[in-house]
Amino acid sequence: xxxxxxxxxLYGSFAAVDGLDLNIRRGELFGLLxxxxxxxxxxxxxxxxxxxxxxxxxxxxxxxxxxxxxKVKSLFGYVPDRENHFEEFTGRRNLEFxxxxxxxxRARAGTVLKMVELDEAADLPVRGYSLGMRKKLLxxxxxxxxxxxxxxxxxxxxxxxxxxxxxxxxxxxxxxxxATVIMTTHNMEEVEQICNRVGIxxxxxxxxxxxxxxxxxxxxxxxxxxxRKDGEQFVFDMDNPANLxxxxxxxxAGQIATMxxxxxxxxxxxxxxxxxxxx
Amino acid sequence: MRWYIIRALxxxxxxxxxxxxxxxxxxxxxxxxxxxxxxxxPRGQDKSAGANLVGGVNHCFVEYDRxxxxxxxxxxxxxxxxxxxxxxxxFSQAPTKEGHILYTVGSGGLQIREIRPENSPNNQYTIxxxxxxxxxxxxxxxxxxxxxxxxxxxxxxxxxxxRGVPTPPEPDFDAENQWxxxxxxxxxxxxxxxxxxxxxxxxxxxxxxxxxxxxxxFETTSTPTIIPDLIVKREGxxxxxxxxxxxxxxxxxxxxxxxTCVYLLPTLNCEERERGILLAQALSPASPLEIxxxxxxxxxxxxxxxxxxxAAVYNPAIVARPFFWLSIFAVAAGFLGIGMTISTLAxxxxxxxxxxxxxxxxxxxxxxICTLNSIPFLPYLAVEYHGPRILHAAINGDEVNWFLKGNLxxxxxxxxxxxxxxxxxxxxxxxx
Numbered sequence: 001x002x003x004x005x006x007x008x009x010l011y012g013s014f015a016a017v018d019g020l021d022l023n024i025r026r027g028e029l030f031g032l033l034x035x036x037x038x039x040x041x042x043x044x045x046x047x048x049x050x051x052x053x054x055x056x057x058x059x060x061x062x063x064x065x066x067x068x069x070x071k072v073k074s075l076f077g078y079v080p081d082r083e084n085h086f087e088e089f090t091g092r093r094n095l096e097f098x099x100x101x102x103x104x105x106r107a108r109a110g111t112v113l114k115m116v117e118l119d120e121a122a123d124l125p126v127r128g129y130s131l132g133m134r135k136k137l138l139x140x141x142x143x144x145x146x147x148x149x150x151x152x153x154x155x156x157x158x159x160x161x162x163x164x165x166x167x168x169x170x171x172x173x174x175x176x177x178x179a180t181v182i183m184t185t186h187n188m189e190e191v192e193q194i195c196n197r198v199g200i201x202x203x204x205x206x207x208x209x210x211x212x213x214x215x216x217x218x219x220x221x222x223x224x225x226x227x228r229k230d231g232e233q234f235v236f237d238m239d240n241p242a243n244l245x246x247x248x249x250x251x252x253a254g255q256i257a258t259m260x261x262x263x264x265x266x267x268x269x270x271x272x273x274x275x276x277x278x279x
Numbered sequence: 280m281r282w283y284i285i286r287a288l289x290x291x292x293x294x295x296x297x298x299x300x301x302x303x304x305x306x307x308x309x310x311x312x313x314x315x316x317x318x319x320x321p322r323g324q325d326k327s328a329g330a331n332l333v334g335g336v337n338h339c340f341v342e343y344d345r346x347x348x349x350x351x352x353x354x355x356x357x358x359x360x361x362x363x364x365x366x367x368x369x370f371s372q373a374p375t376k377e378g379h380i381l382y383t384v385g386s387g388g389l390q391i392r393e394i395r396p397e398n399s400p401n402n403q404y405t406i407x408x409x410x411x412x413x414x415x416x417x418x419x420x421x422x423x424x425x426x427x428x429x430x431x432x433x434x435x436x437x438x439x440x441x442r443g444v445p446t447p448p449e450p451d452f453d454a455e456n457q458w459x460x461x462x463x464x465x466x467x468x469x470x471x472x473x474x475x476x477x478x479x480x481x482x483x484x485x486x487x488x489x490x491x492x493x494x495x496x497f498e499t500t501s502t503p504t505i506i507p508d509l510i511v512k513r514e515g516x517x518x519x520x521x522x523x524x525x526x527x528x529x530x531x532x533x534x535x536x537x538x539t540c541v542y543l544l545p546t547l548n549c550e551e552r553e554r555g556i557l558l559a560q561a562l563s564p565a566s567p568l569e570i571x572x573x574x575x576x577x578x579x580x581x582x583x584x585x586x587x588x589x590a591a592v593y594n595p596a597i598v599a600r601p602f603f604w605l606s607i608f609a610v611a612a613g614f615l616g617i618g619m620t621i622s623t624l625a626x627x628x629x630x631x632x633x634x635x636x637x638x639x640x641x642x643x644x645x646x647x648i649c650t651l652n653s654i655p656f657l658p659y660l661a662v663e664y665h666g667p668r669i670l671h672a673a674i675n676g677d678e679v680n681w682f683l684k685g686n687l688x689x690x691x692x693x694x695x696x697x698x699x700x701x702x703x704x705x706x707x708x709x710x711x
Contacts, residue, residue, distance in 0.1 A: 048562060050558065050562075070566065073563075080555060084555030084558065085556070086295065088295060088298035088299060089294070089298065093294070097290075098563055100286075100287035101284055101288075101564055102563060103283060
């Protein structure tokens with residue numbers, strides 16, 4: 001559905017994106033992770049046609065983003081990281097205006113407002129909205145024309161737990177109906193919860209690409225924390241035969257008070273992969 | 280171009296102004312001012328008795344029927360601070376309309392005719408000076424008149440001295456006191472005639488040409504006196520005076536077009552860009568061309584509507600004049616091009632506002648400097664030079680002469696130039 005091949009974007013001599021290869025399938029919810037300045041937003045800007053690649057190519061649904069931008073832009077809905085509403089208009093009027101541009105029925109504005117749970121505040125001017133409400137209005141705008149592709153730049157930033165869950169539910173629903181979603185986020189739990197696949201970028205390069213489960217399997221530490229009955233604590237490495245033998249002996253002798261396998265820690269994995277671990 | 284998109288964008292612009300109200304409030308104020316101007320005209324403030332908006336006379340034309348020693352003397356004796364303001368021309372070189380010489384606003388004329396004795400009723404060599412000053416301001420030419428009277432007297436003194444006649448000392452000149460001027464000239468004539476009668480001349484009737492070697496057209500030995508008669512006539516210049524109300528209405532009309540196209544269009548456009556709303560529209564099915572077209576349609580239309588309303592409040596007959604519509608469209612095109620150029624160059628709303636202000640200041644300075652220093656042609660490059668002239672003429676219902684046609688062509692040409700600049704810049708830079 002979405003294909004990035006050798007994508008390279010330079011800002012002067014600085015490579016914001018440096019040879020990115022990525023294929024995103026139809027009906028996939030793809031999470032793009034990375035530290036600040038990793039190239040996530042630049043990648044999204046290229047996808048929405050607001051930044052021309054220095055080299056490489058980007059195609060969406062078979063259309064080249066640069067060459068066929070007019071065809072591509074009706075295929076996606078975009079939630080920017082910075083809200084951009086007409087402050088003096090109400091939430092409903094904002095959506096009605098964009099609905100007219102997309103040539104969708106006027107009632108559609110009410111439908112999407114209800115989806116993002118903004119129907120009660122629909123007739124208030126946007127200047128009175130909270131940051132979370134503004135963010136949800138952005139999502140409502142992106143949903144107006146029921147697009148097959150959605151790009152979301154940190155869609156749950158500034159949202160409370162309930163509102164974030166509303167967004168997750170909408171995205172899952174969109175994916176269930178065949179839409180392709182690419183979202184950037186810093187929220188590791190969010191990625192684990194809803195993304196089918198995750199790409200971790202750092203300094204413009206892709207450093208990891210897999211499903212959260214596969215990443216979990218690959219990066220979970222195979223270690224066991226053991227506390228003996230006398231209170232002494234040990235860490236056994238499951239990949240070390242000597243450690244395995246010692247653990248087996250302790251178990252047989254009944255000397256173990258507590259034993260716990262280590263959980264996958266996405267945050268630590270992210271830091272390790274991006275080289276940002278604090279040693 | 281899809282009409283439903285253009286319509287949505289136009290309605291959006293209108294609703295934004297309805298929500299903010301500042302632009303509409305200013306528009307209503309302008310219309311109210313036009314109504315007040317129309318209803319409460321001060322007594323006597325009609326077209327024929329209006330005041331000149333341009334104070335003083337910046338250019339004085341010395342016009343003559345033929346090259347004589349007096350004209351040569353005047354040309355050779357212009358004070359340094361007046362050289363840029365005093366212009367000599369023969370009557371045949373002056374622009375005319377229906378047989379009358381045309382003087383532009385801020386100019387006046389000193390017409391000098393030397394009458395041969397055989398054509399003079401009293402058989403005297405006579406200098407006839409007509410002072411053409413702006414209506415209602417007879418002293419506007421005083422500095423030029425002071426120069427003229429002094430130099431005429433000096434020329435006469437030189438003539439007398441060439442003949443060996445002793446001359447009285449130079450009196451103080453008061454150019455504003457015509458009685459004193461003519462009386463002092465008569466006294467000067469008498470003094471010279473008396474001195475000449477006492478036989479102190481070298482050759483009483485000697486032709487001046489033989490003495491000075493200058494090309495004298497008609498001074499002959501038949502001239503009975505040395506000092507010619509002096510006749511001074513003063514006339515107000517009809518037709519150049521601005522009617523204060525029509526001038527103000529013209530100002531309102533120009534301001535309405537400037538406000539919508541050079542202020543509102545760039546500032547609101549840059550505000551949309553700054554807040555990312557322009558990007559949101561660009562990512563919708565609306566093409567950049569449609570977004571630009573909607574703005575290029577809305578703001579000039581709003582400006583023209585407002586300007587036409589103001590003009591129609593002042594004089595409803597204006598709307599039936601094709602020249603008025605041609606003028607307003609030409610000026611609106613120029614301002615639209617300027618506004619769109621600023622929109623393309625400015626990154627922020629503040630930059631757009633300052634850009635509009637800087638443009639206004641730069642043009643005002645250019646026009647002022649060019650007018651004061653008689654710099655030709657350069658003002659023709661400003662829409663603001665042509666615009667007020669054609670709009671004022673249209674509002675006043677003046678006859679459309681070749682001069683106004685030239686201004687209309689100039690405004691339209693500059694409109695095309697500015698729009699071309701805006702389109703080329705937009706293609707290169709876009710609004711992103």
